Amino acid sequence: MDKPANEIVIKGPHEAFVENLRTNTSLIRRIVNNENLVIENIEIGEITKTKCALFYIGNVTNSDLVAEVKYRLNNLSVDSLLSAGQLEQLISDTNYLNVPQIISTERPDKAVAHLLNGRVVVIVNGSPYALIMPGVLKDFLGSPDDKNLKGIFSNFLKGIRLLSAFITLLLPGLYIAITSFHQEILPTELLFSILASRQNVPFPVILEILLLEISFELIREAGLRVPSPIGPTIGIVGALVLGQAAVSAGIVSPILIIVVAITGIASFAIPDFSFGFHLRVSRFIFIFLGWICGFLGIALGFFVYMTLMADTKSFGVPYTIGITPLEKVKGNDYFLPPIWKREFRATFLNPKREKKQKHISMNWKYK
Amino acid sequence: MTHSKLNTVEAISIILSIFVAHTLVSLPRNLIISTKSATIINLIYVGFIAIVLTILIVKLFKNFSSCDIIDVSEYLGGKVFKQIIGIIFIFYFTFNASILLRNFCEYLKIVYYPMTSIVFILLLFIIAVCVANKGEFETISKVNLIVLPFVLITVLFIFFANTGHLSLENIYPILGDGFFNTFISGLGNLGAFGGIAIIYFLPPYLNNPEKFKKISLVSIGISIIYLILCIATILFMFSSIMQVDEIMPLYSAARYIEFGSFFQRLESIFILIWILEIVCYLSISVRISMTTLKKIANLSTSKPLILNFGLLIFTIALLPKNTSISIFLENTIYKYLVIGIVLILSITILLLANLKKKRLGGTLENEKIL
Amino acid sequence: MKKFFKRLLIFVLIIVIIIAFSSSYSALNIDNLATVVALGIDTSDTNTLRLSFQFTLPSSVSDSGSSEQSPSIIYTVDASSISSGINLMNTYIGKELNLSHCKVIAFSEELASRGISNEIYTLINDAQIRPSTNLVITKTTAKLYIENSKPTLENLLPKYYEVFVSSSKSTGFTSNATIGHFFNSMTCNACDSYAILGGISSENSESSTDINSQKDSSGKSNESPLANHSNSENTGLAVFKSDKLVGELNSIETLAFLLTDNKVNGFLVSVPDPEESNRYIDIYLTPITKTSIDVKIVSGTPYISLKYNLSGRIYSMKSNSKYLNPKTIDKISASCSSYLQSTLSSYLYKISKDLKSDINGFGKLAKSNFLTNNDFENYNWSEKFKDSFFDISVNSSVRSGFLLTET
Known part of the structure; x- marks a missing residue:
């Protein structure tokens, strides 16, 4: 057993799945500790016959959902299945945006929390990741730590994450839109400092921004690939060479470096790796739209983005549920209520058992 | 027939959105022109009439639950009549959407894209609408529900951020151009309530049809308050609004907003939000026209019609030769269309259909259409 | 393909x-x-x-x-x-x-x-x-x-x-x-x-x-x-x-213009010292309420009554002044009011009689006396403004000095 490497929390348990399927099942069984936990074994892959385990709570999870997941798992004609990542792609609905529709986690506590809420978990042998389905937008902006903190703090963090999602997606696009089409929105002093910082830069803004964004992605990718002892070198080279030298050489403007850096930091604040990836890729579209036609492009692009997002469904569940306003049906909110108010399981999962705690859960207080 | 259903709030937001989109361009100024300083009083009066009409419409629909105006007209006058009414409504929606789009783009071009031909600005909108309409109606209504609150906030914001510039005395002379002008010929301002048109098409989409009355009344109520707020902002801000026309009065008002020396010139953010609103409006119009056409032509699916309607709107939007024609179309023709089609024609159809039902006893026929 | x-x-x-x-x-x-x-x-x-x-x-x-x-x-x-x-x-x-x-x-x-x-x-x-x-x-x-x-x-x-x-x-x-x-x-x-x-x-x-x-x-x-x-x-x-x-x-x-238009937060005036001739006291005045303006049309000419309401604090001090005993303070207030009154009235008559320009927008207030736009147009405000009569009342009360209360 090891500590989770990629999903670090402060107040939660520090336990991670391992590659061995049986260890993982026992991990989950140990936490759920109830006779209604059902584990079904499925073999996928004509050659490898990879063992997969399907978890659900018999008297909670909607049977249609279980049936749908089983149907998808049983109808895969592949020779081999080597990882949970592959399975995730094989069984999720297609969508234009390439947003993740299945949560993948290395934390047993997260998997169990979703399991108890009426979702289905699949674990592939040889892969230290559990797949939780269906996954909707708000899940990818949530961290397992949220429930360990007091409501107000976790909601603050959730707000920050929502903001960071917008920043990752739109900030570079807005920057280029403003500098190319809408400079009047800048306060005059800011305009002059942008102008001053751009004075020796030979490139147009679009090239400059692409140059920086791509080198940022390069640093990130390279930092991932190098052996860990020389990992910090990448940081030094990236920060010093690209940050300092590029500015003093007059290749990029310092303000743009700030913009790209904020975007980068914001993208790291997204808890889910694949969703962060989706945002990082999509931001290039918005950079492009902002460059072509400013706010018009951004607005229309964002509209189309929103419709595609709202049109997406994961295992029949509308993807944006909880984010689009006024769908306040019991337990679907993006923001968490105080703990004594979390009576209901999310209604979009249509669980067999609706309530997860009594109307008055803190009996010691109100008796 | 499988419709995706709308819940109450989504339905309200759709009606509002149709209504709000027109106020962003030149509707408020248009109203002020016709009734001058008495516009607010006139609106309270006209709003009251609009509420009465809405109650009437809801009452008339009571016997035809889950039917829209097309079904009702089929019941009244058979297939041909249904097709005529359908075509009239398709014309109504596409025409209004195109002209609104044209004017909005015209202003967008003046302010932000001085060198770009308007064709391409229109084209971008059309592309966005076509892509957005690939989804369900529910999708559009969801996005609309996200966008609309922001639009309402912008208008509230414009009002409150400009309080320093408002001079309340502009409400005087209290009767504007006289009693007749305010209360009799001022009835023309009913044309502002174009959102009512959606009410006729709403019943089949509703999640719980028993809330139809609530939906209609709430949305009309909110639109009256909203409209009064818009008019108040503009009337109180520009003492000279009767003499001088500025493009997009709300936009002009937004240009005055200033918070210290840092937060100035915020209007492009408003434009950003308003573009979203306009494109929502377009999508809803296209969607309603598509389903109507599907209904009158007995098509099995309406999806392939997207491109046709997109192109139709694009072409109509390009028809006016210059701004004066398109503004005339938007201001005058729009008003008459709303009063003629939405208010007079449709209510007559509903009345007649109800009469017919009463005469026939209304048992067998009702089953048939359902 | x-x-x-x-x-x-x-x-x-x-x-x-x-x-x-x-x-x-x-x-x-x-x-x-x-x-x-x-x-x-x-x-x-x-x-x-x-x-x-x-x-x-x-x-x-x-x-x-x-x-x-x-x-x-x-x-x-x-x-x-x-x-x-x-x-x-x-x-x-x-x-x-x-x-x-x-x-x-x-x-x-x-x-x-x-x-x-x-x-x-x-x-x-x-x-x-x-x-x-x-x-x-x-x-x-x-x-x-x-x-x-x-x-x-x-x-x-x-x-x-x-x-x-x-x-x-x-x-x-x-x-x-x-x-x-x-x-x-x-x-x-x-x-x-x-x-x-x-x-x-x-x-x-x-x-x-x-x-x-x-x-x-x-x-x-x-x-x-x-x-x-x-x-x-x-x-x-x-x-x-x-x-x-x-x-x-x-x-x-x-200043008079801004005061009438409610656009000033506070200002300094030098008013004649009621105790001593040829001396001036500096008073920092702040408007308490908005200036209330009422425009009426009396026998065809505008009758404009304005009420200013200000409170003040004495800025300038000298030795041996008893500014803050009730009598003196009333006198100073009265002196301040009369000074402001004369200033305001000279301003108002300057814009109406000499310049004939209604920069304060009294005309907008006058509109409430008319029922329709036509009536107002026919009245021809911009011509009639020069005949306006102003009824000015200033109520300024001096409250205190700043840090010194008595010298």
Whole structure:
């Protein structure tokens, strides 16, 4: 057993799945500790016959959902299945945006929390990741730590994450839109400092921004690939060479470096790796739209983005549920209520058992 | 027939959105022109009439639950009549959407894209609408529900951020151009309530049809308050609004907003939000026209019609030769269309259909259409 | 094959849209713009207008820490209209002029008294000009005024232009007059417009001030009491009747204007000391309530009653003063009220009788006496305003001093 490497929390348990399927099942069984936990074994892959385990709570999870997941798992004609990542792609609905529709986690506590809420978990042998389905937008902006903190703090963090999602997606696009089409929105002093910082830069803004964004992605990718002892070198080279030298050489403007850096930091604040990836890729579209036609492009692009997002469904569940306003049906909110108010399981999962705690859960207080 | 259903709030937001989109361009100024300083009083009066009409419409629909105006007209006058009414409504929606789009783009071009031909600005909108309409109606209504609150906030914001510039005395002379002008010929301002048109098409989409009355009344109520707020902002801000026309009065008002020396010139953010609103409006119009056409032509699916309607709107939007024609179309023709089609024609159809039902006893026929 | 054509179509569309928007892109990109900070409009000998554009160099801004002043560059061009002037300027400097950050538009007095409605309409029609741009009427040529607008306490020129008007809130010697407001009241039938009165203070003007007053608050632009200081200054207001300059207000009259318009937060007045002749007491006054204005039409002429409600604190102190015993304080209050009353009434009768210009917009209030627009049009407010009768009541109560209560 090891500590989770990629999903670090402060107040939660520090336990991670391992590659061995049986260890993982026992991990989950140990936490759920109830006779209604059902584990079904499925073999996928004509050659490898990879063992997969399907978890659900018999008297909670909607049977249609279980049936749908089983149907998808049983109808895969592949020779081999080597990882949970592959399975995730094989069984999720297609969508234009390439947003993740299945949560993948290395934390047993997260998997169990979703399991108890009426979702289905699949674990592939040889892969230290559990797949939780269906996954909707708000899940990818949530961290397992949220429930360990007091409501107000976790909601603050959730707000920050929502903001960071917008920043990752739109900030570079807005920057280029403003500098190319809408400079009047800048306060005059800011305009002059942008102008001053751009004075020796030979490139147009679009090239400059692409140059920086791509080198940022390069640093990130390279930092991932190098052996860990020389990992910090990448940081030094990236920060010093690209940050300092590029500015003093007059290749990029310092303000743009700030913009790209904020975007980068914001993208790291997204808890889910694949969703962060989706945002990082999509931001290039918005950079492009902002460059072509400013706010018009951004607005229309964002509209189309929103419709595609709202049109997406994961295992029949509308993807944006909880984010689009006024769908306040019991337990679907993006923001968490105080703990004594979390009576209901999310209604979009249509669980067999609706309530997860009594109307008055803190009996010691109100008796 | 499988419709995706709308819940109450989504339905309200759709009606509002149709209504709000027109106020962003030149509707408020248009109203002020016709009734001058008495516009607010006139609106309270006209709003009251609009509420009465809405109650009437809801009452008339009571016997035809889950039917829209097309079904009702089929019941009244058979297939041909249904097709005529359908075509009239398709014309109504596409025409209004195109002209609104044209004017909005015209202003967008003046302010932000001085060198770009308007064709391409229109084209971008059309592309966005076509892509957005690939989804369900529910999708559009969801996005609309996200966008609309922001639009309402912008208008509230414009009002409150400009309080320093408002001079309340502009409400005087209290009767504007006289009693007749305010209360009799001022009835023309009913044309502002174009959102009512959606009410006729709403019943089949509703999640719980028993809330139809609530939906209609709430949305009309909110639109009256909203409209009064818009008019108040503009009337109180520009003492000279009767003499001088500025493009997009709300936009002009937004240009005055200033918070210290840092937060100035915020209007492009408003434009950003308003573009979203306009494109929502377009999508809803296209969607309603598509389903109507599907209904009158007995098509099995309406999806392939997207491109046709997109192109139709694009072409109509390009028809006016210059701004004066398109503004005339938007201001005058729009008003008459709303009063003629939405208010007079449709209510007559509903009345007649109800009469017919009463005469026939209304048992067998009702089953048939359902 | 179908898929290929679809992709080709999308590709072609993207290219076409890029090309279509690229011209707007190059027209609006910040790299291609020359940002005008101030615009001066003068009469010219050779052509109709002489336009002066003030730019500031961005490089001066970036020098962090150094207190170097931003150099301003002024280009002047003679042209037949504003737009052709801008056009000519574009060719001279090789960059597109952008007026969206223009903070000040200055008209020379000469031009303003000739009527500036055409220029104002043109400027308002320009999408780049902000309605919140300040409008200054200069006693000298507009060019000279702009040239001498040097920020002394700031590095940044645009910041200086932004800050100078905000002082009006606490001094009351000038007002924040914007082009948007000017335009609104110019086209309105019940009010008249005003602008900031600008000028240059120079050594020789110092002598001229000696003659007309001994009090600080009666000056206006070009008559500054500051010595050894050549700089632009903004004191007083320029009063317009429709689009023509008809008169000027000095600082105390401007204060009266602002007080009537509820646009001042607090101000300092020197009132005669009731105890001692030839002495003045400085009192800092703040309005308690908004000035209540009531306009009635009595037998065809406007009857305007104004109620001012102020509270004050004594600024100037001397030894042995018993300002704060009840009797003296009442006397000071009375003296203050009567001083203000005379100031206000002289201001009000000046604008109505001499200038015939309703810059406070009493006309808008008068509208409540009429039922319809026609009645109001027929009444012809702008003609009748000169016959107005003002009933002024000032209630100023002096509360205390500041830190000293008795000496």
